[in-house]
Amino acid sequence: MEHPVKHDGHLNVNAITNSQFSFDKVKEIADWILERVELRPKIGIVCGSGLGGLGDRLVETKIFPYSEVPHFPKSTVVGHKGNLIFGKLNDVPVVCMQGRFHAYEGYSNALCTMPMKVFKLLGLESVILTCAAGGINQSFEVGDIMLIKDHIAPLLWTLQNPLVGHNDDRFGPRFPAVNRIYTKHYRDLIKEIASEKSLELKDGVYSSLGGPCYETVSELRGLLQLGADAVGMSTAHEALVASYCGLKVLGIALITNKAVIEYDSENYPNHEEVIDTANRRAKDLEELVSEFVSRTFVQKVDMNNNEMSK
Numbered sequence: 101m102e103h104p105v106k107h108d109g110h111l112n113v114n115a116i117t118n119s120q121f122s123f124d125k126v127k128e129i130a131d132w133i134l135e136r137v138e139l140r141p142k143i144g145i146v147c148g149s150g151l152g153g154l155g156d157r158l159v160e161t162k163i164f165p166y167s168e169v170p171h172f173p174k175s176t177v178v179g180h181k182g183n184l185i186f187g188k189l190n191d192v193p194v195v196c197m198q199g200r201f202h203a204y205e206g207y208s209n210a211l212c213t214m215p216m217k218v219f220k221l222l223g224l225e226s227v228i229l230t231c232a233a234g235g236i237n238q239s240f241e242v243g244d245i246m247l248i249k250d251h252i253a254p255l256l257w258t259l260q261n262p263l264v265g266h267n268d269d270r271f272g273p274r275f276p277a278v279n280r281i282y283t284k285h286y287r288d289l290i291k292e293i294a295s296e297k298s299l300e301l302k303d304g305v306y307s308s309l310g311g312p313c314y315e316t317v318s319e320l321r322g323l324l325q326l327g328a329d330a331v332g333m334s335t336a337h338e339a340l341v342a343s344y345c346g347l348k349v350l351g352i353a354l355i356t357n358k359a360v361i362e363y364d365s366e367n368y369p370n371h372e373e374v375i376d377t378a379n380r381r382a383k384d385l386e387e388l389v390s391e392f393v394s395r396t397f398v399q400k401v402d403m404n405n406n407e408m409s410k
């Protein structure tokens with residue numbers, strides 16, 4: 101383990117969380133990648149449970165299993181392949197995480213969000229975060245696609261927040277504002293694309309808990325009262341760190357199951373249903389994302405005369 105960050109020669113014992121992924125360590129990861137990949141994407145995509153098909157859509161790829169990338173841990177969850185893929189989606193250079201890291205796998209939130217810092221040092225401008233989630237909003241159906249407009253993440257109210265510890269201004273500010281994490285013009289654009297494709301897009305608030313257990317009925321009722329529309333075990337902390345790093349964020353949740361908010365119901369959430377729904381609905385989500393990527397970035401290629409073509 102690295103030494104905690106030193107300030108003025110004094111050991112800052114409170115600085116352990118962030119020093120786990122200091123600027124130098126993240127740069128080591130980014131440099132390792134830059135030495136091996138010619139493509140210089142401006143956009144990153146994180147694939148949620150069962151949504152790794154987005155990665156399979158890339159062409160002209162360079163694929164790194166996470167086991168090859170320095171400091172990347174294993175992806176241990178079913179439906180998360182564990183590949184970092186560089187390639188082109190709809191002619192746009194992208195980097196795709198085919199699977200993410202979750203805190204319930206035993207990883208710190210600093211580690212789970214480290215890829216966002218790597219994205220920043222790779223020169224990315226934006227990230228698309230996708231996830232599977234339970235629908236709390238009773239008007240949601242299994243298979244609905246929900247655009248994330250905001251989040252409620254109780255763990256981020258605690259010292260499990262990945263930004264706890266020494267702050268390195270080269271990543272972002274000590275006290276980041278979080279009221280505009282999910283970029284408005286990205287939300288508007290994806291709504292426009294969905295409407296052109298006659299695809300219904302729900303709009304909602306994603307709540308994130310630690311997992312790995314699903315929620316009790318009372319917890320879900322509480323989240324509903326708080327204004328949450330969907331619940332999962334990821335995304336919010338990644339969105340926080342991406343936004344802190346200055347990346348624009350688009351968040352999309354696939355409603356893979358209905359949250360059970362009736363006591364003594366026979367129904368119960370399970371990961372098989374999550375993966376089955378994701379497999380069934382992945383195509384629409386992938387097409388939305390592909391179109392979004394090309395609308396956002398292809399125009400730029402034209403304007404900047406090949407800027408993005410490498």
Ligand SMILES: O=P(O)(O)O[C@H]1O[C@H](CO)[C@@H](O)[C@H]1O
Pocket residue numbers: 147148149177200202230231232233311332333334335370371374
């Ligand atoms: O958020 P993603 O990674 O899509 O996965 C969701 O699905 C899993 C539970 O079924 C949890 O990992 C939850 O967070």
Ligand SMILES: Nc1nc2[nH]cnc2c(=O)[nH]1
Pocket residue numbers: 232233234235309311313314315331332333356357358359369374
């Ligand atoms: N916490 C949580 N995560 C999920 N991921 C997919 N469905 C669910 C759910 O119902 N609850």
